Amino acid sequence: MAAVGHYALLFIGAALINNILLTRFIALCSFFGISNNMHTAIGMSAAVVFVMMMASTTTWIVWKVLLVPLGVGEFLYIPAFILIIAALVQFVEMYLRKSSPVLYRAMGIYLPLITTNCAVLAAATEVAKPGFFKMNMAYGYSLGEGLVYTLGVAVGYGFALIAFTALRERLDIAPVPKALKGNPMSFITAGLLSLAYVGLAGWFGL
Amino acid sequence: MKEFWSVFKHGISIENPLTVLMIGLCATLAVSTQVEGSLAMSVAVIFVLVMSNVLISAFRKFIPVEVRIPIFIVIIASFVTIVDLFLKAFSPDIYAVLGIWIPLIVVNCIILGRAEAFAYHNTVLLSIADGLGMGLGYTLVIVGMAFIREFFGTGQVKVMGATVLSMPSGYQGPNILLLFPGAFIVFGFIIALMRWLNDRSAARKEA
Numbered sequence: 193m194a195a196v197g198h199y200a201l202l203f204i205g206a207a208l209i210n211n212i213l214l215t216r217f218i219a220l221c222s223f224f225g226i227s228n229n230m231h232t233a234i235g236m237s238a239a240v241v242f243v244m245m246m247a248s249t250t251t252w253i254v255w256k257v258l259l260v261p262l263g264v265g266e267f268l269y270i271p272a273f274i275l276i277i278a279a280l281v282q283f284v285e286m287y288l289r290k291s292s293p294v295l296y297r298a299m300g301i302y303l304p305l306i307t308t309n310c311a312v313l314a315a316a317t318e319v320a321k322p323g324f325f326k327m328n329m330a331y332g333y334s335l336g337e338g339l340v341y342t343l344g345v346a347v348g349y350g351f352a353l354i355a356f357t358a359l360r361e362r363l364d365i366a367p368v369p370k371a372l373k374g375n376p377m378s379f380i381t382a383g384l385l386s387l388a389y390v391g392l393a394g395w396f397g398l
Numbered sequence: 399m400k401e402f403w404s405v406f407k408h409g410i411s412i413e414n415p416l417t418v419l420m421i422g423l424c425a426t427l428a429v430s431t432q433v434e435g436s437l438a439m440s441v442a443v444i445f446v447l448v449m450s451n452v453l454i455s456a457f458r459k460f461i462p463v464e465v466r467i468p469i470f471i472v473i474i475a476s477f478v479t480i481v482d483l484f485l486k487a488f489s490p491d492i493y494a495v496l497g498i499w500i501p502l503i504v505v506n507c508i509i510l511g512r513a514e515a516f517a518y519h520n521t522v523l524l525s526i527a528d529g530l531g532m533g534l535g536y537t538l539v540i541v542g543m544a545f546i547r548e549f550f551g552t553g554q555v556k557v558m559g560a561t562v563l564s565m566p567s568g569y570q571g572p573n574i575l576l577l578f579p580g581a582f583i584v585f586g587f588i589i590a591l592m593r594w595l596n597d598r599s600a601a602r603k604e605a
Binding site (some may be wrong): 214215216217218219220224266267268269270274275278279309310313314317371372375376377378380381382387388390 | 421425427470476479483501582586589593
Protein backbone atom coordinates (compact mmCIF):
# COMPACT_ATOMS: atom_id res chain seq x y z
CA MET A 193 0.00 0.00 0.00
CA ALA A 194 2.79 2.34 0.95
CA ALA A 195 4.38 1.70 -2.41
CA VAL A 196 1.22 2.73 -4.25
CA GLY A 197 1.07 5.96 -2.25
CA HIS A 198 4.70 6.64 -3.00
CA TYR A 199 4.17 6.29 -6.75
CA ALA A 200 0.95 8.33 -6.62
CA LEU A 201 2.74 11.19 -4.87
CA LEU A 202 5.58 11.04 -7.34
CA PHE A 203 3.07 11.26 -10.19
CA ILE A 204 1.03 14.11 -8.70
CA GLY A 205 4.16 16.02 -7.74
CA ALA A 206 5.49 15.83 -11.27
CA ALA A 207 2.18 16.45 -13.05
CA LEU A 208 0.52 19.16 -10.99
CA ILE A 209 2.56 20.59 -8.16
CA ASN A 210 5.77 21.00 -10.08
CA ASN A 211 4.08 21.35 -13.46
CA ILE A 212 6.85 21.60 -15.98
CA LEU A 213 5.24 24.35 -18.08
CA LEU A 214 3.59 26.67 -15.64
CA THR A 215 5.75 26.42 -12.56
CA ARG A 216 9.15 25.48 -14.01
CA PHE A 217 8.96 27.48 -17.24
CA ILE A 218 10.38 24.58 -19.20
CA ALA A 219 9.30 24.00 -22.83
CA LEU A 220 7.54 27.32 -23.17
CA CYS A 221 8.42 27.67 -26.86
CA SER A 222 6.16 24.78 -27.71
CA PHE A 223 3.60 26.01 -25.19
CA PHE A 224 3.13 29.27 -27.06
CA GLY A 225 4.04 27.98 -30.49
CA ILE A 226 1.47 25.24 -30.93
CA SER A 227 -1.37 26.25 -28.67
CA ASN A 228 -3.38 27.91 -31.44
CA ASN A 229 -5.25 24.84 -32.34
CA MET A 230 -6.72 22.02 -30.30
CA HIS A 231 -5.89 19.35 -32.84
CA THR A 232 -2.18 20.22 -32.85
CA ALA A 233 -2.05 20.51 -29.09
CA ILE A 234 -3.41 17.01 -28.63
CA GLY A 235 -1.03 15.56 -31.23
CA MET A 236 1.96 17.22 -29.61
CA SER A 237 0.97 16.07 -26.14
CA ALA A 238 0.69 12.48 -27.29
CA ALA A 239 4.05 12.67 -29.06
CA VAL A 240 5.68 14.14 -25.95
CA VAL A 241 4.36 11.38 -23.68
CA PHE A 242 5.67 8.78 -26.12
CA VAL A 243 9.14 10.26 -26.71
CA MET A 244 9.66 11.30 -23.11
CA MET A 245 9.08 7.80 -21.77
CA MET A 246 11.55 6.34 -24.25
CA ALA A 247 14.12 9.07 -23.70
CA SER A 248 14.05 8.73 -19.92
CA THR A 249 14.44 4.98 -20.07
CA THR A 250 17.42 5.31 -22.36
CA THR A 251 19.18 8.06 -20.44
CA TRP A 252 18.64 6.20 -17.17
CA ILE A 253 20.29 3.10 -18.60
CA VAL A 254 23.12 4.99 -20.26
CA TRP A 255 23.82 6.97 -17.08
CA LYS A 256 23.90 3.88 -14.86
CA VAL A 257 25.63 1.51 -17.26
CA LEU A 258 27.96 3.74 -19.22
CA LEU A 259 28.60 7.23 -17.90
CA VAL A 260 28.97 6.56 -14.17
CA PRO A 261 31.17 3.45 -14.41
CA LEU A 262 33.43 5.24 -16.88
CA GLY A 263 33.59 8.27 -14.58
CA VAL A 264 32.70 10.76 -17.31
CA GLY A 265 29.16 11.60 -16.23
CA GLU A 266 29.77 15.06 -14.85
CA PHE A 267 31.15 16.57 -18.02
CA LEU A 268 29.63 14.42 -20.73
CA TYR A 269 26.04 14.26 -19.63
CA ILE A 270 24.83 17.25 -21.66
CA PRO A 271 26.17 16.13 -25.06
CA ALA A 272 25.39 12.48 -24.32
CA PHE A 273 21.75 13.02 -23.38
CA ILE A 274 20.93 15.45 -26.15
CA LEU A 275 22.47 13.11 -28.72
CA ILE A 276 20.49 10.19 -27.32
CA ILE A 277 17.30 12.19 -27.64
CA ALA A 278 18.09 13.42 -31.15
CA ALA A 279 18.96 9.92 -32.35
CA LEU A 280 15.97 8.39 -30.62
CA VAL A 281 13.58 10.86 -32.19
CA GLN A 282 15.04 10.13 -35.60
CA PHE A 283 14.62 6.37 -35.12
CA VAL A 284 11.10 6.73 -33.83
CA GLU A 285 10.23 8.82 -36.85
CA MET A 286 11.67 6.29 -39.31
CA TYR A 287 10.06 3.39 -37.51
CA LEU A 288 6.65 5.01 -37.40
CA ARG A 289 6.77 5.96 -41.06
CA LYS A 290 7.44 2.34 -42.02
CA SER A 291 5.25 0.49 -39.59
CA SER A 292 2.37 2.69 -38.57
CA PRO A 293 1.33 5.30 -41.12
CA VAL A 294 -1.72 6.24 -39.05
CA LEU A 295 0.34 7.11 -36.02
CA TYR A 296 2.92 8.80 -38.22
CA ARG A 297 0.30 11.03 -39.77
CA ALA A 298 -0.99 11.93 -36.32
CA MET A 299 2.31 12.89 -34.75
CA GLY A 300 4.99 12.75 -37.45
CA ILE A 301 5.40 16.48 -37.87
CA TYR A 302 5.86 17.04 -34.14
CA LEU A 303 8.68 14.57 -33.79
CA PRO A 304 11.52 16.72 -35.17
CA LEU A 305 10.32 19.59 -33.00
CA ILE A 306 10.58 17.44 -29.92
CA THR A 307 14.37 17.25 -30.20
CA THR A 308 14.57 20.85 -29.11
CA ASN A 309 11.72 20.54 -26.64
CA CYS A 310 13.50 21.22 -23.39
CA ALA A 311 10.93 19.22 -21.45
CA VAL A 312 12.31 15.98 -22.83
CA LEU A 313 15.91 16.83 -21.98
CA ALA A 314 14.91 18.12 -18.56
CA ALA A 315 12.87 15.08 -17.59
CA ALA A 316 15.42 12.66 -18.97
CA THR A 317 18.21 14.37 -17.06
CA GLU A 318 16.23 14.49 -13.84
CA VAL A 319 15.55 10.77 -14.02
CA ALA A 320 19.15 9.84 -14.62
CA LYS A 321 20.76 12.47 -12.45
CA PRO A 322 18.27 13.35 -9.69
CA GLY A 323 18.30 16.75 -8.09
CA PHE A 324 18.47 18.45 -11.47
CA PHE A 325 15.14 20.15 -10.85
CA LYS A 326 15.95 21.01 -7.24
CA MET A 327 12.70 19.38 -6.17
CA ASN A 328 12.37 18.88 -2.47
CA MET A 329 12.39 15.16 -2.85
CA ALA A 330 15.63 14.27 -4.53
CA TYR A 331 15.44 10.60 -5.34
CA GLY A 332 17.94 8.16 -6.52
CA TYR A 333 15.27 6.97 -8.92
CA SER A 334 14.85 3.33 -9.66
CA LEU A 335 13.82 2.72 -13.25
CA GLY A 336 10.21 2.21 -12.17
CA GLU A 337 10.13 5.45 -10.20
CA GLY A 338 11.80 7.24 -13.06
CA LEU A 339 9.12 6.06 -15.47
CA VAL A 340 6.26 7.09 -13.18
CA TYR A 341 7.93 10.46 -12.70
CA THR A 342 8.37 10.93 -16.45
CA LEU A 343 4.79 9.95 -17.11
CA GLY A 344 3.75 12.56 -14.55
CA VAL A 345 5.81 15.24 -16.23
CA ALA A 346 4.45 14.36 -19.65
CA VAL A 347 0.83 14.22 -18.51
CA GLY A 348 1.26 17.52 -16.68
CA TYR A 349 2.64 18.99 -19.90
CA GLY A 350 -0.27 17.72 -21.94
CA PHE A 351 -2.85 18.87 -19.43
CA ALA A 352 -1.50 22.42 -19.19
CA LEU A 353 -1.07 22.65 -22.96
CA ILE A 354 -4.60 21.52 -23.73
CA ALA A 355 -6.14 23.75 -21.04
CA PHE A 356 -4.23 26.73 -22.37
CA THR A 357 -5.21 25.98 -25.96
CA ALA A 358 -8.85 25.98 -24.97
CA LEU A 359 -8.42 29.39 -23.33
CA ARG A 360 -6.58 30.78 -26.33
CA GLU A 361 -9.20 29.65 -28.81
CA ARG A 362 -11.72 31.69 -26.83
CA LEU A 363 -9.39 34.69 -26.61
CA ASP A 364 -9.10 34.92 -30.38
CA ILE A 365 -12.64 36.19 -30.61
CA ALA A 366 -12.55 38.34 -27.47
CA PRO A 367 -12.26 42.15 -27.72
CA VAL A 368 -8.69 43.00 -26.62
CA PRO A 369 -6.78 46.32 -26.95
CA LYS A 370 -4.77 46.44 -30.17
CA ALA A 371 -1.29 46.44 -28.63
CA LEU A 372 -2.18 43.45 -26.46
CA LYS A 373 -3.76 41.39 -29.22
CA GLY A 374 -2.23 37.98 -29.82
CA ASN A 375 0.94 37.10 -27.98
CA PRO A 376 0.92 39.66 -25.14
CA MET A 377 -2.58 38.60 -24.20
CA SER A 378 -1.54 34.94 -24.34
CA PHE A 379 1.21 35.58 -21.83
CA ILE A 380 -1.12 37.36 -19.46
CA THR A 381 -3.57 34.49 -19.75
CA ALA A 382 -0.78 32.02 -19.06
CA GLY A 383 0.07 34.07 -15.99
CA LEU A 384 -3.46 33.78 -14.71
CA LEU A 385 -3.48 30.07 -15.46
CA SER A 386 -0.23 29.57 -13.57
CA LEU A 387 -1.72 31.50 -10.66
CA ALA A 388 -3.93 28.47 -10.16
CA TYR A 389 -0.81 26.35 -9.77
CA VAL A 390 0.59 28.67 -7.09
CA GLY A 391 -2.22 27.42 -4.89
CA LEU A 392 -0.88 23.89 -5.23
CA ALA A 393 2.69 24.75 -4.28
CA GLY A 394 3.88 22.97 -1.18
CA TRP A 395 1.10 20.38 -1.00
CA PHE A 396 2.22 17.09 0.54
CA GLY A 397 5.57 18.75 1.11
CA LEU A 398 6.42 18.43 -2.58
CA MET B 399 31.30 47.13 -42.00
CA LYS B 400 27.96 48.75 -42.70
CA GLU B 401 26.46 45.30 -43.09
CA PHE B 402 27.98 44.31 -39.75
CA TRP B 403 26.08 47.08 -37.99
CA SER B 404 22.80 46.46 -39.72
CA VAL B 405 22.90 42.76 -38.81
CA PHE B 406 23.87 43.73 -35.27
CA LYS B 407 20.99 46.17 -34.91
CA HIS B 408 18.47 43.71 -36.35
CA GLY B 409 19.01 41.38 -33.42
CA ILE B 410 18.28 44.10 -30.91
CA SER B 411 15.09 45.54 -32.33
CA ILE B 412 13.32 44.20 -35.41
CA GLU B 413 14.28 40.58 -34.86
CA ASN B 414 14.63 40.63 -31.12
CA PRO B 415 14.75 36.93 -30.22
CA LEU B 416 12.50 37.25 -27.19
CA THR B 417 9.84 39.79 -27.98
CA VAL B 418 9.56 39.35 -31.74
CA LEU B 419 10.75 35.86 -32.64
CA MET B 420 9.50 34.54 -29.27
CA ILE B 421 12.17 31.89 -28.92
CA GLY B 422 14.24 30.96 -25.90
CA LEU B 423 11.55 32.05 -23.50
CA CYS B 424 11.85 29.37 -20.86
CA ALA B 425 15.07 30.51 -19.25
CA THR B 426 14.13 34.15 -19.58
CA LEU B 427 10.99 33.82 -17.54
CA ALA B 428 12.58 31.58 -14.93
CA VAL B 429 15.82 33.48 -14.36
CA SER B 430 14.44 37.02 -14.43
CA THR B 431 13.68 37.26 -10.72
CA GLN B 432 17.09 38.83 -10.05
CA VAL B 433 19.13 41.33 -12.01
CA GLU B 434 22.37 39.64 -11.09
CA GLY B 435 21.31 36.17 -12.20
CA SER B 436 19.91 37.61 -15.43
CA LEU B 437 23.21 39.30 -16.23
CA ALA B 438 25.07 36.05 -15.67
CA MET B 439 22.60 34.16 -17.83
CA SER B 440 22.99 36.75 -20.60
CA VAL B 441 26.76 36.43 -20.54
CA ALA B 442 26.45 32.64 -20.78
CA VAL B 443 24.02 32.91 -23.70
CA ILE B 444 26.15 35.49 -25.54
CA PHE B 445 29.25 33.34 -25.13
CA VAL B 446 27.60 30.17 -26.42
CA LEU B 447 25.78 32.01 -29.20
CA VAL B 448 28.84 33.86 -30.55
CA MET B 449 31.20 30.90 -30.25
CA SER B 450 28.84 28.43 -31.89
CA ASN B 451 28.01 30.96 -34.62
CA VAL B 452 31.73 31.43 -35.32
CA LEU B 453 32.48 27.73 -35.45
CA ILE B 454 29.45 26.85 -37.57
CA SER B 455 29.98 29.67 -40.06
CA ALA B 456 33.69 28.84 -40.32
CA PHE B 457 32.91 25.20 -41.15
CA ARG B 458 29.71 25.83 -43.09
CA LYS B 459 31.22 24.59 -46.35
CA PHE B 460 32.20 21.26 -44.77
CA ILE B 461 29.00 20.48 -42.88
CA PRO B 462 26.73 18.32 -45.06
CA VAL B 463 23.11 19.48 -45.15
CA GLU B 464 21.72 16.07 -44.16
CA VAL B 465 23.45 15.84 -40.80
CA ARG B 466 23.71 19.53 -39.99
CA ILE B 467 21.35 19.49 -37.01
CA PRO B 468 23.24 16.82 -35.01
CA ILE B 469 26.51 18.62 -35.80
CA PHE B 470 25.09 21.94 -34.62
CA ILE B 471 23.84 20.33 -31.44
CA VAL B 472 27.19 18.75 -30.65
CA ILE B 473 28.99 22.06 -31.21
CA ILE B 474 26.50 23.90 -29.01
CA ALA B 475 26.58 21.21 -26.33
CA SER B 476 30.38 21.46 -26.12
CA PHE B 477 30.28 25.20 -25.48
CA VAL B 478 27.48 24.78 -22.98
CA THR B 479 29.55 22.19 -21.14
CA ILE B 480 32.43 24.69 -20.99
CA VAL B 481 30.16 27.30 -19.41
CA ASP B 482 28.61 24.72 -17.07
CA LEU B 483 31.94 23.53 -15.72
CA PHE B 484 33.44 27.02 -15.63
CA LEU B 485 30.60 28.43 -13.53
CA LYS B 486 30.57 25.42 -11.25
CA ALA B 487 34.27 25.86 -10.58
CA PHE B 488 34.64 29.63 -10.35
CA SER B 489 31.34 30.99 -9.19
CA PRO B 490 29.23 28.47 -7.31
CA ASP B 491 26.83 31.17 -6.07
CA ILE B 492 25.73 32.08 -9.56
CA TYR B 493 25.68 28.43 -10.52
CA ALA B 494 23.27 27.79 -7.65
CA VAL B 495 20.95 30.54 -8.91
CA LEU B 496 20.99 29.50 -12.57
CA GLY B 497 21.08 25.79 -11.87
CA ILE B 498 19.40 23.75 -14.55
CA TRP B 499 19.16 26.64 -16.97
CA ILE B 500 22.80 26.31 -17.92
CA PRO B 501 22.51 22.76 -19.30
CA LEU B 502 19.22 23.71 -20.89
CA ILE B 503 20.97 26.35 -23.03
CA VAL B 504 21.66 23.39 -25.34
CA VAL B 505 18.02 23.26 -26.30
CA ASN B 506 17.58 27.04 -26.16
CA CYS B 507 15.99 27.64 -29.52
CA ILE B 508 17.76 30.98 -29.97
CA ILE B 509 21.10 29.32 -30.43
CA LEU B 510 20.06 26.45 -32.67
CA GLY B 511 17.77 28.85 -34.52
CA ARG B 512 20.57 31.29 -35.30
CA ALA B 513 22.91 28.47 -36.29
CA GLU B 514 20.34 27.18 -38.75
CA ALA B 515 18.94 30.48 -40.00
CA PHE B 516 22.04 32.63 -40.02
CA ALA B 517 25.46 31.16 -39.28
CA TYR B 518 25.08 28.28 -41.74
CA HIS B 519 24.62 30.71 -44.64
CA ASN B 520 26.86 33.66 -43.75
CA THR B 521 30.48 34.65 -43.22
CA VAL B 522 32.24 34.47 -39.89
CA LEU B 523 32.25 38.23 -39.40
CA LEU B 524 28.53 38.63 -40.03
CA SER B 525 27.82 35.67 -37.78
CA ILE B 526 29.70 37.38 -34.97
CA ALA B 527 27.55 40.47 -35.52
CA ASP B 528 24.44 38.34 -35.48
CA GLY B 529 25.51 36.56 -32.29
CA LEU B 530 26.32 39.82 -30.52
CA GLY B 531 23.18 41.58 -31.70
CA MET B 532 20.89 38.71 -30.78
CA GLY B 533 22.72 38.32 -27.47
CA LEU B 534 22.37 42.00 -26.66
CA GLY B 535 18.70 41.98 -27.61
CA TYR B 536 18.28 39.05 -25.26
CA THR B 537 20.19 40.82 -22.49
CA LEU B 538 18.13 44.01 -22.74
CA VAL B 539 14.83 42.22 -22.39
CA ILE B 540 15.85 39.78 -19.66
CA VAL B 541 17.65 42.39 -17.54
CA GLY B 542 14.81 44.88 -18.00
CA MET B 543 12.35 42.29 -16.89
CA ALA B 544 14.47 41.25 -13.93
CA PHE B 545 14.76 44.90 -12.94
CA ILE B 546 11.00 45.36 -12.91
CA ARG B 547 10.42 42.16 -10.99
CA GLU B 548 13.20 42.63 -8.45
CA PHE B 549 12.71 46.36 -7.89
CA PHE B 550 8.95 46.36 -7.54
CA GLY B 551 8.76 42.90 -6.00
CA THR B 552 11.34 43.22 -3.24
CA GLY B 553 11.81 47.00 -3.17
CA GLN B 554 15.52 46.91 -3.92
CA VAL B 555 18.02 45.85 -6.57
CA LYS B 556 21.15 44.04 -5.46
CA VAL B 557 24.20 43.34 -7.57
CA MET B 558 27.19 41.52 -6.10
CA GLY B 559 25.81 41.93 -2.56
CA ALA B 560 25.60 45.73 -2.81
CA THR B 561 22.22 47.45 -2.95
CA VAL B 562 22.16 49.54 -6.11
CA LEU B 563 18.74 51.03 -5.82
CA SER B 564 16.03 50.83 -3.22
CA MET B 565 12.49 51.95 -2.53
CA PRO B 566 11.73 54.05 0.58
CA SER B 567 11.78 51.83 3.66
CA GLY B 568 8.48 50.29 4.57
CA TYR B 569 7.70 49.50 0.93
CA GLN B 570 6.00 46.18 0.55
CA GLY B 571 6.10 44.83 -2.96
CA PRO B 572 3.44 42.61 -4.47
CA ASN B 573 4.78 39.13 -3.97
CA ILE B 574 3.18 37.92 -7.17
CA LEU B 575 5.86 39.64 -9.23
CA LEU B 576 8.43 37.22 -7.86
CA LEU B 577 6.29 34.14 -8.29
CA PHE B 578 5.86 32.43 -11.63
CA PRO B 579 2.59 34.15 -12.69
CA GLY B 580 4.42 37.48 -12.37
CA ALA B 581 6.91 36.39 -15.01
CA PHE B 582 4.21 35.67 -17.57
CA ILE B 583 2.27 38.84 -16.88
CA VAL B 584 5.27 41.21 -16.86
CA PHE B 585 6.53 39.63 -20.06
CA GLY B 586 3.14 40.02 -21.71
CA PHE B 587 3.18 43.74 -21.01
CA ILE B 588 6.79 44.08 -22.19
CA ILE B 589 5.93 42.55 -25.57
CA ALA B 590 2.93 44.84 -25.83
CA LEU B 591 5.16 47.84 -25.11
CA MET B 592 7.83 46.78 -27.64
CA ARG B 593 5.17 46.20 -30.23
CA TRP B 594 3.58 49.55 -29.60
CA LEU B 595 6.98 51.29 -29.95
CA ASN B 596 7.82 49.39 -33.17
CA ASP B 597 4.42 50.22 -34.65
CA ARG B 598 4.80 53.86 -33.76
CA SER B 599 8.25 54.19 -35.33
CA ALA B 600 7.02 52.37 -38.45
CA ALA B 601 4.06 54.74 -38.70
CA ARG B 602 6.37 57.72 -38.31
CA LYS B 603 8.63 56.47 -41.11
CA GLU B 604 5.67 56.21 -43.46
CA ALA B 605 4.37 59.69 -42.63
